């Protein structure tokens with residue numbers, strides 16, 4: 065066996081396709097949340113002990129396989145240097161346990177959280193379901209996380225580099241604790257943000273998760289304005305973005321774009337998971353025997369792609385050319401990544417698609433984006449944003 069075939073044999077793509085993809089090809093089998101927890105445990109150890117010889121070698125190998133660098137993909141946004149426009153969406157690394165190694169997976173940025181002020185265990189299990197055929201997921205986790213204080217200790221223990229010096233931009237996504245009433249929400253968000261602001265290159269106000277009762281009411285223009293004003297008063301507040309739901313009407317989307325503009329938000333992340341069933345109303349979840357229409361939780365993945373794209377296009381029109389938009393929802397190929405960017409997203413994020421396709425999705429998308437930039441004669445990804453240049 066020559067070196068090349070040996071390298072291929074131990075590539076993350078090979079291992080993923082060999083061992084993980086068969087599990088992901090079925091709704092049933094290993095529980096989706098359990099699989100995530102096993103993965104996160106290994107990543108946590110890798111992040112903590114990343115300077116140990118065996119681990120640093122493995123991480124270097126991974127980085128070498130997954131990195132795709134090109135000046136054309138680099139941008140300066142939100143006061144940060146992004147090596148490429150693809151990020152890990154919120155919800156995978158809820159407690160920040162792998163904050164120091166997300167660059168090894170080829171990401172230009174990673175969003176930690178959602179973190180809440182109070183630690184909370186979330187909703188009863190099972191609460192995360194694969195919809196293998198549709199390349200989608202239903203989750204009603206309910207902001208299960210160890211709380212802001214623990215996240216701070218976790219990040220300190222990993223000795224992550226200070227803001228501005230990191231190989232991968234780090235955002236932190238903040239939510240309201242379940243036990244905090246809506247009227248106290250602003251203080252709840254503010255406590256977490258104040259504690260963690262020095263770790264965050266940017267901060268996200270999550271008012272769009274469908275799994276915390278009442279949370280989405282904070283998308284109401286007046287309530288959101290009050291929340292932004294409260295957070296803005298904090299010393300050393302990082303650039304603030306708001307993450308919105310896909311289930312808003314077009315008028316509500318326009319209204320939020322206006323709030324973002326008037327309140328000087330640094331950007332908008334669109335979208336979170338959907339309460340709509342997007343054509344899958346009668347799809348049965350084998351683990352519960354119920355159809356999706358009767359299940360609680362937010363839908364993510366491929367079925368979300370169309371609405372997520374529409375919202376980015378709408379936001380780009382209503383918010384103007386200069387407000388950074390982060391597009392997320394159903395991105396799982398170079399083509400739909402390109403479409404999201406040319407519709408107006410400055411950056412994109414992946415979650416469900418990344419799980420189904422595996423780590424090679426990131427370099428595959430970057431390669432596709434670079435190819436399109438060259439075909440269109442663009443010198444930098446920023447020229448493609450909102451250009452509506454077709455996929456050719």
Ligand SMILES: Cc1cc2nc3c(=O)[nH]c(=O)nc-3n(C[C@H](O)[C@H](O)[C@H](O)COP(=O)(O)O)c2cc1C
Nearest residue numbers: 153154155178203335336364365393394414415416
């Ligand atoms: C299991 C799971 C957990 C999630 N948890 C969060 C979260 O804590 N905070 C958040 O803002 N979004 C969360 N999301 C939403 C994702 O960040 C993303 O907005 C959504 O899944 C759409 O992207 P996708 O289709 O690529 O998955 C979660 C999604 C999934 C599938």
